Amino acid sequence: MNAKGQRVGLNRPxxxxxxxxxxxxxxxxxxxxxxxxxxxxxxxxxxxxxxxxLRQEIRK
Numbered sequence: 165m166n167a168k169g170q171r172v173g174l175n176r177p178x179x180x181x182x183x184x185x186x187x188x189x190x191x192x193x194x195x196x197x198x199x200x201x202x203x204x205x206x207x208x209x210x211x212x213x214x215x216x217x218l219r220q221e222i223r224k
Contacts, residue, residue: 177189177191178190178191187213187214188215188216188217189203189215190216191203191218191219192219192220194221195220195221195222200218200219200220201218204216204218
């Protein structure tokens with residue numbers, strides 16, 4: 165969904181929400197994963213106005 169409520173893709177980010185008419189997406193990944201960058205590219209292709217945060221989980 166974009167900020168207007170239109171379906172723009174099939175990707176299912178870890179967290180997504182709309183605030184002040186802007187769509188936000190958050191992806192969490194492990195250190196060994198590269199899926200976050202791929203998801204970010206896909207999200208932006210579907211919703212160029214999106215704001216994306218990529219987070220990396222570090223475990224000891």
